[in-house]
Amino acid sequence: MEDYAYILDYLTQGRPDSKKFHKEPVSYALGENEFKLFELVPKPNTALTIEDRVYIGKDLTKRDQILHVKRRIRFDELTVTAQTELPFVITRIVEKNEERFIRFYNEAQAITTRFNMLELLPGLGKKTMWAIIEERKKGMFSSFKNFEERTGIKNPQKLIAKRIEQELAEPDEKYLIFVAK
Numbered sequence: 001m002e003d004y005a006y007i008l009d010y011l012t013q014g015r016p017d018s019k020k021f022h023k024e025p026v027s028y029a030l031g032e033n034e035f036k037l038f039e040l041v042p043k044p045n046t047a048l049t050i051e052d053r054v055y056i057g058k059d060l061t062k063r064d065q066i067l068h069v070k071r072r073i074r075f076d077e078l079t080v081t082a083q084t085e086l087p088f089v090i091t092r093i094v095e096k097n098e099e100r101f102i103r104f105y106n107e108a109q110a111i112t113t114r115f116n117m118l119e120l121l122p123g124l125g126k127k128t129m130w131a132i133i134e135e136r137k138k139g140m141f142s143s144f145k146n147f148e149e150r151t152g153i154k155n156p157q158k159l160i161a162k163r164i165e166q167e168l169a170e171p172d173e174k175y176l177i178f179v180a181k
Contacts (some may be wrong), residue, residue, distance in 0.1 A: 002031035003057035005038055006089045008082035012047040018020060026070065028082040029054065030089055034180035035164055037078065039070040050085050051092065075169045086168070091161040098144055101160050104177070105132065105147055106140045120175055121159040122166065128153065 007029050014023030027040040040056065042048055046065045056064045056069055075083070075116055094101050108117040118129040132151055141147040147156045160178070167179040 001057070002034055002038075003055065004053055005040070005056050006032065006093065007048050007050055007052045007054060008085045008089060009079045010042070011079070027066075028073070028078055030054070030057075030086065030093075030113045032093055035073065035090070035093075035168060035178055036180055037073045037168065039073050041067045041070050041075075043067045046085065049133055050081075051089055059130050070122035074171060086088040087161060087165055091158060092160050094157045094164070095144075098157070100145060101157065102141050102147065104160065105156065106136060117175075117177060120163060120177060123159060145167075 009028045029038045055063045164178045
């Protein structure tokens with residue numbers, strides 16, 4: 001269950017392909033915890049901007065900007081603007097929740113006897129995976145900076161962000177690490 005989401009795009013006149021006479025404003029957003037994509041209906045006279053963090057949870061008294069969640073959507077239903085903003089918003093969420101994502105590097109394990117969760121990150125192969133595992137044996141990683149210093153891998157948060165984007169963009173992805181079904 002998502003409580004907060006980040007705005008990816010805000011259409012004050014609604015979707016351009018909508019055939020309704022009365023078009024309602026609509027916003028596209030990315031959930032903060034499970035990375036679900038949503039179509040939201042903002043409250044009247046609400047001004048939303050891209051990357052705003054809004055409450056979409058069940059407590060209606062906390063919803064000061066969003067009237068209701070219209071529906072959950074797929075990546076290909078996002079506007080071009082929302083698709084363009086997605087990598088930036090994902091990176092922001094990953095960096096803001098550093099402890100949660102550094103835990104992934106500390107706890108990633110084998111999926112099969114020949115395949116590790118770390119190998120699902122774009123750009124990481126067997127050699128790099130083993131280097132991370134060996135370094136992890138010496139002690140857990142405490143931050144992205146600590147991870148960079150000990151492994152030599154630059155911007156580990158961007159590797160996770162790229163994986164999240166890949167899981168969102170490819171609906172038939174076999175392994176979902178970060179995105180909820």
